[in-house]
Amino acid sequence: MPRFRAPGWWNYTLLRLEDHDRVLYVGAREAIFALDPSDISRQLRAPVEWQAPPEKKRECVSKGKSNQTECFNYIRFLQSYNQTHLYSCGTYAFQPKCTYINTEGFTLNSAALEDGKGKCPYDPAKGHTGLIVDKELYSATLNTFLGTEPVILRSLGQQHYTMKSEHLPTWLNEPDFVASALVEESRGSPEGDDDKIYFFFSERAQELDCDSELTVARVARICKGDVGGTRTLQKKWTTFQKARLMCSLPERHVTFNNLRTVYTVSQPDWRNTAFYGIFHAQWGDVDVSVVCQYRIADVRKVFEGAYKELREPSQRWGRYTGAVPSPRPGACITRWHRENGYNSSLQLPDATLSFAKKHPLMEEQAQARPLLLTKGINFTQLAVDQVIALDQRVYSVLFIGTAHGWLQRAVILGSEAHVIEEIQLFESPQPVDSLTISHLTKSLYVGSRTEVLQLPLANCSRYQSSPDCLLSRDPYCAWDNEGRTCVRVDQHRGSTSTLIQDLLLDRFSRGNAKFEKPVSIPSPEHSVLRNVTVVVGSDLVLPCQLVSNLAQPSWLLNERELVLSPEGAVGARFDRALRALVIPDAGPMQAGRYTCYSEEQGVRFQTERFQVTVVASAPVVMKARAPDASMGLFWVLVITLGAACLLLMGVALYLRRRLKLALGKGAEMKPLESTLVYPITLPKEPPTFVPSKMSGDEDRFWETGGNYYYSDGSLKIVPGHALCPGGSSAPPSTIPGQPIHSPSRLSLTNIRGSGSNGYIRLNMSAAGEERAGGGGAGGGGLGAGGSLGNDYTSPFKEELLRTLQQRSVLPDANPEESSV
Incomplete structure (x- = not known):
């Protein structure tokens, strides 16, 4: 398994394969590498070092970012611009920059950097996607340092000028972009349609009245020929539309909303394009990952359907039932538009553009069922290969990377997936950050934080027998009856008539004489x-x-x-x-x-x-052991150390007695104040919330101690008041001066709701004088900002008030100290 890592360089998370140049480009942290796709352990050229200057890094740190993880130049975009140059963008210590890289000399002109705002994220951890189409960059990212302004941007424009999305929450609401794709829908289109760019992301839903905080998966699209409107939507997308991607099990009322990544399988006929998405959810503490598939025809049907609208009086979303302007809002310019005098989006009427601006969300949803569902595993990346098997059918093979550094290989059989094998990729667990397939070298490339790996698309030699080869249901592999081995179908030199492959296991289910059950x-x-x-x-x-x-x-x-x-x-x-x-x-x-x-x-x-x-019993073998000569020396050391300890203890006692006598002859010795620490018993049950009434008739919530622990078992230290319910009390103490019993549960609700200095407030209750010596969990005491009850009368109270008044006028009183 060839591997690549360069000493001193990290985060090999961006892979770009150029089959025509036979180069695998790797974008890392502050460097770009050119590797040989046949053997990635060999570099074709010296790496391009693209580091953020020290002054930029200092500015990044001064703005509160980490100089260990964030204030570097992470390469986030790398694609071919033309035959001689690559275009690359990096975070550049939270000041994104872009530049061109000469592929012949593999050099970068650091003096001619372009502003990367809108082309690349500021934060290396934030989502981003982009692609170059006809020397124009279509990118989707967060457009500000704070990550508060999302944008879908077209730049580098020579054919068109710069375009971007409207900055409205109805368009993009805290999105996390994961992927984008070009679908050339103009090819062979009888309507004269335009090519489209599809963007995939998750965002906070606004249309769900029951849960406006829910994150949902989205697909959005724009037309390549969109140039904005004349008055409305000037230099803004007039064709921007978005719809929800549903990956669910309706019979179980389960929906997966967190979209992780999307892989587009393109075909010579764009009508066969398919999108494969990874979705993630958490059921309690269990990770659940699924893969769903969407056909381009189903996605197009959603965008040709009804619109959603935000109804102003109720601020609720619903299906738009009114008249739709003509030409249809959000549609590309087609032959019909040209025949009616609309040759570009600049000529569209304001009614169409205003409607498109206010109605970006579609009513219908792109529906799909999971092809593969796995519990306890977190999928991170996905690549899909199309394989022609011996039966001349095309099968989709999924390569799935996980958060713990495993690779799953699965084949789609009908409406479900069959996992062929699982491979552990790294010595230490780490996420799979990128996957790329090369049909030229028949290899899969894996990018991660520490290294890049190269694997064959299939390893058929691991199957040692005919049933083992067939039961794997691997479309790459077939059993060769002549050579008595399991071979790669696309690498077999002889006649395919000697090969056996049975992906649907018909040979077993029909009881074929060759494999009649049972076979040993x-x-x-x-x-x-x-x-x-x-x-x-x-x-x-x-x-x-x-x-x-x-x-x-x-x-x-x-x-x-x-x-x-x-x-x-x-x-x-x-x-x-x-x-x-x-x-x-x-x-x-x-x-x-x-x-x-x-x-x-x-x-x-x-x-x-x-x-x-x-x-009946285990044999016991006993060996005689010779006396250990070192034991005598051991006892000598023990006796010597013991005598030394006794001598030191006597000296310490003598000095202590002399010190007491000396102090007694001088000023009267002040009593030493002692602080007693009493244990607080925190329950072990999981956190629950039980309503209770607090003093002052205010509604509070009473939390169990489970909320006070970190995951490693250590105790959280939380500043503020520990409020105790006035109605609960422990049995009174019968011994004067005995410490109060600590409460078994502490409440941290409304910890900033009091005007005192953050000490624990112990409220006095009028339950009687017997609590003066020590109350219960809600019993007597006084803290900073506290007060005594008007109906609480006792000698203890009067003595307490006198003490507090004297302390308040002492010149050396410490205001940060409180004692009773």
Whole structure:
């Protein structure tokens, strides 16, 4: 597996493959590399170093950004501009810049940098997408330092001038851009349609009355020939429209809204274009990732449908039911427009443009069901390849990167996906940041924070038998009856008549004579008989590696089928976490020969063989140990250290006594104040909110202690008041001066709602004088800003007030200190 990493460089997160130049360009942090696609461990040219100047980095730090992670130049855009130059943009220490790179000498003119505002994000962690079409850059990003102004921009214009989106929340509302695509819908169009640019993002929904904070997935489009309006929408998109992407399981009322990335599969006929999107959700603490597919025909149908509108009186969104102006708002210029005198968007009437400005959102949604759903895994990146199998059908193969550095390879079979294999890519877990496919080298390139990897699109040689090769259902692979090996179909030199491939498993379901069920496949590498000895009464554990996650284990004991108990039941069972057969409390009846099979689709693959012996007790071997000569020296050291400690303790006691006598002869010794710290018991139950009434008839919420812990178990320190409900109290203390009992729950609600100095407020209640010595959880005491109850009368109160008055007039009183 070829790898590339350059010492001192990080974040190889942007990959750009130029097959015609046979170069893989890698955008990293403050550098751009040119690698050989056949072997990425070899650099074709010296890297282009593009660092932000020290003064820019200092400005970035002075504005509150991190000099460890943010104040660098992260390459976020890199594409071919023409045959001789690349166009690249970087964050440039939160002052984005763009420039041209000469591909022949692989050089960059740092003196001719362009402003990257709107072309590249300020923040390297923010979403961004862009593409160059006919030497014009279409980009979508956040346009300000604070990331508060989203924009879809067209720049570098030679054919057209700069265009951008309207700065309205109905157009873009806190979007996170993930991908963009060109669909050449003008090719072969009988209507004379225009090419379109599609943008994919998530944003905060406004049209959902029940939850205006919900994030939803969107697809937006603009027409390539859009040049804005004459009076309305001057230099603004007149064709901007957006719609919701729905990836859901309607029967379970589950919708996935967080869009992570989109991969576009383009075809010679644009009508066969498809978009594959990764969606993410969290169910409690469990990550759930899904893949959904959208056809271009379904997306176009949504944009040709009804509009949504924001109804001013109620400020609610609903379907627009009025008359739609003509020409249709948001539509591209077609043959019909030209025949009616509208040759460009500059000639569209104000009624059409005003409607388009106020109605960017479509009523209908692009619907799809998940092709693949996985719990406990966070998908990050996606690439899709189209493979022609032996049956001449085209199959889509998904390459999916995860947040922990794994690669899943899956094939779409009908309406669902079959996972072929999972590959661990990195030694240490890290997210897969980019994926790129090369059909020329038949390789997949993986970009991450620390390195770039190159993998073959398929590794058919790992399948050792005909059933194993067929059961993988890998469209790249087929079994060669002549060579008795599993081979790559596109690399096979001989006749395809000797190849067998069965992606739909018809050969197994029909009971073909060649693979009639059940079939046992011996495994040479696991044919060795291993001896295992176990003591009576202990657990017998025999490992068995299954050939796939779809396989089921089966065991033979002395050539007879071993009946396994279900998970959690008593008896012999297969533990999938251990991947082993577990027999508790083994006895003489469990001795014998064990054979493990991995069974899938009626085919059994032999994996392990054990000869188990059960003995009455484990043999104990005792060895005489010679006396240790060093033990005598050890005891000498112990005695010496003990004597030294006793001597030092005597000296300390003598000096303490002399000090007391000296102080007693002088001024009268002041009593030392002591501070007692009492433990606060915080409950272990999860956080809940229980309504309660506080003093002053104010509504509060009473939180459990679970909210006071960090995830690692350490206690949070939160400034402010710990309010205690006036109606709750612990049993009064019967010993004067005993510390009050600490509350078992603390409330941090409305911690800024009091005018005191942030100390704990202990309110006095009129429950009687017996609480003067110590109240309960809501019992007596006084804090800064607190007051005594008018009906609370006792000698304790009077003495307390006198003490406080004296302290308030002392010249050396510390206002930051409070004591009672």
